[in-house]
Amino acid sequence: MAGPYLPRLKAPILLLVGGYDDEVIELNEQAYEKIKAVKQLEIVPGATHLFEEPGTLEKVAALAAAWFQKYLIR
Numbered sequence: 001m002a003g004p005y006l007p008r009l010k011a012p013i014l015l016l017v018g019g020y021d022d023e024v025i026e027l028n029e030q031a032y033e034k035i036k037a038v039k040q041l042e043i044v045p046g047a048t049h050l051f052e053e054p055g056t057l058e059k060v061a062a063l064a065a066a067w068f069q070k071y072l073i074r
Helices: 003-008 022-034 056-071
Strands: 013-018 039-044
Touching: 003 022, 013 022, 013 056, 022 039, 039 056
Parallel strands: 013 039
Antiparallel strands: none
8 A cells, every 4th residue: 555655755764574474574575675765674583473482572672773773863
């Protein structure tokens, strides 16, 4: 649904996907190609859609925190 709007995004975009979530990885890779803003796609190994596996949510939190420190806190 957001496809036509992705090239218009201006804010830095972080996409986080579980490594076991093949369908969502594919969708995020397609979205990534359309985004023209600063972007990063991180695939968290050993994780499913909800990052319920031990250590995966902590990995997501660390990636998000680093992203926000880089692009939000100025």
